[in-house]
Each structure stands twice: as structure tokens, then as C-alpha cells.
Amino acid sequence: MQPTILPLETLREITDGFSANRIIGEGGFGTVYKGIVGNRNVAVKRIRSIMTIDDKLFRREVSSLMEVNHQNVVRFLGLCSHTIETPMKIPGSQAYIYAEIRERLLCFEYVNNGSLDKRITDELRGLEWDKRYEIIKGICTGLHYLHMEKCVLHMDLKPANILLDNDMLPKITDFGLSRPAGNSQTTSANNFSSPGYCAPENIFGCGRMSVQSDMYSLGVIIIELVTGQKGIPDTNDNILRRWWHRWNKSEKETSLKYHQQVTKCIEIGSLCQKVDPYARPSISEIMSIFVELESMDHSRTTAHESTVGQVQYNPA
Incomplete structure (x- = not known):
């Protein structure tokens, strides 16, 4: 309807x-x-x-x-x-x-499974990695639709504005303050974006909202989903170690796939939070990374099916 x-x-x-x-x-x-x-x-x-x-x-x-x-x-x-x-x-x-x-x-x-901010935890508890990864991909897919197909800025992207349905499918909401992207140069951010998710160029109201502003907010959310914390991690080692502690060690191939996904998501989240707005990736570039990851996983699965024995992977 x-x-x-x-x-x-x-x-x-x-x-x-x-x-x-x-x-x-x-x-x-x-x-x-x-x-x-x-x-x-x-x-x-x-x-x-x-x-x-x-x-x-x-x-x-x-x-x-x-x-x-x-x-x-x-x-x-x-x-x-x-x-x-x-x-x-x-x-x-x-x-x-x-x-x-x-x-x-x-x-x-009405989306009755609550908002994403209620699900943010560290690596050792809360949502399993495969569910977090699907949520990250879903958010990126929705933002790609808004940016690339509808030319709409969100302007206040944060976990509280991402709802989860019964299947944990993320749904972006509360972009009623959105503006057509063509008018981004005339829209100030100081009345819209939330602390912690606002791009540096918009914090003091001196910058204008743009697709790069939304990308910064997305980067904060991705890192939060991976680690439970805002900000850019100093090193990936402790994050991966905690995830390895949680993963089922008997599923070697799955754990290797998850390791690559976590590493790539940290990379994406960090790039999105670059101080220079034009150094941040576009949502289309991020979607291409997900396609590449899925292609690598498919190739690895095919190779595994045609190889006798398994290669053991041990975390550092």
C-alpha cells in the first residue's frame, strides 16, 4: 500500500x-x-x-x-x-x-524488537559475530539506498535510530530531519546530529551536512558493533583475541571467515572516521568490499570441498 x-x-x-x-x-x-x-x-x-x-x-x-x-x-x-x-x-x-x-x-x-543501542556490547557477550556482521551489512545496504537511489541524507545516524525486527533485520529510522542531498551545502548540522556520532567538521556548526557526514556516523556505529566501544582502536590484536576466545574452535573454516570479516569491518569503521571528509569511503565503496568478502568466502568454500584434509588456523 x-x-x-x-x-x-x-x-x-x-x-x-x-x-x-x-x-x-x-x-x-x-x-x-x-x-x-x-x-x-x-x-x-x-x-x-x-x-x-x-x-x-x-x-x-x-x-x-x-x-x-x-x-x-x-x-x-x-x-x-x-x-x-x-x-x-x-x-x-x-x-x-x-x-x-x-x-x-x-x-x-512498528518494529517491535527495539533499537540497536540496546544491543551494543563488547566482544565477549551479547550478539554473536555472524549476527553483528549481518546487521552491519544491513545498515550499509539501507544507507546505500538512501544515498545512491534516493539522494537523501540521514543527518542523525546512530544506534538509537536503527530498529531491529524479529529476525534482527536492521531498519533505519528517524530521518524525518533528512534533506535532499542536493541541498547539503545549505544545511547546518548543529541542530541535528547527536554527540559521539557527529562528524568533526560539523561539531561546532561550521561545516555543512553531506554524505561524508553520514559516513562518519556509520563508522562510529560499525566500530561499536565490533567492539562495544566508540572510537578508533589502537590495535586489532586484542579485539581479535577476544573474538577468538568466543568462537567455537572446532569450526576452523568459519572462524577464519569471521577473522577476515572482523578485520575488514574495523578497517572500514576506521576509514569512515577520518578527519578529512574526502578521505572517507563512499557507501558504494563499502558495499563493494562486502561483495569482495563474500566472493573470497565462496572461493574458500569451493577450494575446501575439493581438498582432502583441513588447514588448521591458529590465532596469534
């Missing part, structure tokens, strides 16, 4: 009057409520009324959302743009003025 226009009263009804008990998330620009429609759940983002929402800007944001359709991006279901005029008496006078009360709401699919 295509996204549709939704009446305010419908959204009010399915969220139990925007009840505090239905709140599932809050941000600088709005509150997200859980809506119940029959036996189906949806997420309703209500933009705060104190925020000045330019109608032209809002329509542009909605136009971007209407065109998005990808398994690694949270699906947009509909919107509500509702304005009423309310008479207000001027203090000390018999005269009235009419104040506009605006409601701007966006409705999305």
Missing part, C-alpha cells in the same frame, strides 16, 4: 489520545507513540507543537518519505497535517486574536 493521508482523530484514537502510556520514543523534534489498529501496531511520530514547522519544508520531507521503500528502512505509512484557528482574548482588552494550532504527524511501521 502507498502512504496515505490520515485524519488527526484517527491517530488520536489509535494512540489512546496520545497517552503517555503509549510513548515508545522521544527526540528533540517530537514524540513517538505506539498506535494499535486492530491486531496491528504502528508508530506515530507527533512533531512538537512548539517547533516552527514550515509548510514547504514539511511537504519536502514528506515527499522524500513517500518515495522510500526498502527492507532496511522503516516503512512510511502516512501523514497528518492539521491546522485550526483558535480565538484567544488579548489580556486587558475585549479584542480577540486568532492563533494557529498546527498538528504535524507521521505514521510508520
Whole structure:
């Protein structure tokens, strides 16, 4: 189904009057409520009324959302743009003025397995490596779609804005603050990006949002998924040692594959956090690296099937 226009009263009804008990998330620009429609759940983002929402800007944001359709991006279901005029008496006078009360709401699919920030742990606990690697690839695939196919910047990419479904498939969300990439040179980052994920050139608001800004945020997320920590590791040795401690030593071929994946993900995450924005890889280059890794794994599997015996790999 295509996204549709939704009446305010419908959204009010399915969220139990925007009840505090239905709140599932809050941000600088709005509150997200859980809506119940029959036996189906949806997420309703209500933009705060104190925020000045330019109608032209809002329509542009909605136009971007209407065109998005990808398994690694949270699906947009509909919107509500509702304005009423309310008479207000001027203090000390018999005269009235009419104040506009605006409601701007966006409705999305409900992803019920929580956000990625709740799953960030070190190497020795939490998600197994194969699941982390698939999440990293899924995030990159979704970002590739936004950047390369829809020319949309996220502007606030972080684990809290990546939701996981029941199959642990990552879905990028909360890019309602996104701007078409063609306007990146006129969009400042100081009101959008979150601390810890904001590119150096944007920290003090002196830079402009660009695809390179999103790539920096992606690099922080990748390193977090590998190590549980932000920042660029000084050495890979301790990281790999901890992962080797966890892996099942009887699966030699699988462990070797994982070793290469971890090493390459650390490399990608570190490159994405280069201070020079133009030294960071593009999302297309990263996707090519994943294809290369899968090709190497396929070649290794084929060689293994045609070779008698196994080559033992021992971690340093």
C-alpha cells in the first residue's frame, strides 16, 4: 500500500489520545507513540507543537518519505497535517486574536524488537559475530539506498535510530530531519546530529551536512558493533583475541571467515572516521568490499570441498 493521508482523530484514537502510556520514543523534534489498529501496531511520530514547522519544508520531507521503500528502512505509512484557528482574548482588552494550532504527524511501521543501542556490547557477550556482521551489512545496504537511489541524507545516524525486527533485520529510522542531498551545502548540522556520532567538521556548526557526514556516523556505529566501544582502536590484536576466545574452535573454516570479516569491518569503521571528509569511503565503496568478502568466502568454500584434509588456523 502507498502512504496515505490520515485524519488527526484517527491517530488520536489509535494512540489512546496520545497517552503517555503509549510513548515508545522521544527526540528533540517530537514524540513517538505506539498506535494499535486492530491486531496491528504502528508508530506515530507527533512533531512538537512548539517547533516552527514550515509548510514547504514539511511537504519536502514528506515527499522524500513517500518515495522510500526498502527492507532496511522503516516503512512510511502516512501523514497528518492539521491546522485550526483558535480565538484567544488579548489580556486587558475585549479584542480577540486568532492563533494557529498546527498538528504535524507521521505514521510508520512498528518494529517491535527495539533499537540497536540496546544491543551494543563488547566482544565477549551479547550478539554473536555472524549476527553483528549481518546487521552491519544491513545498515550499509539501507544507507546505500538512501544515498545512491534516493539522494537523501540521514543527518542523525546512530544506534538509537536503527530498529531491529524479529529476525534482527536492521531498519533505519528517524530521518524525518533528512534533506535532499542536493541541498547539503545549505544545511547546518548543529541542530541535528547527536554527540559521539557527529562528524568533526560539523561539531561546532561550521561545516555543512553531506554524505561524508553520514559516513562518519556509520563508522562510529560499525566500530561499536565490533567492539562495544566508540572510537578508533589502537590495535586489532586484542579485539581479535577476544573474538577468538568466543568462537567455537572446532569450526576452523568459519572462524577464519569471521577473522577476515572482523578485520575488514574495523578497517572500514576506521576509514569512515577520518578527519578529512574526502578521505572517507563512499557507501558504494563499502558495499563493494562486502561483495569482495563474500566472493573470497565462496572461493574458500569451493577450494575446501575439493581438498582432502583441513588447514588448521591458529590465532596469534
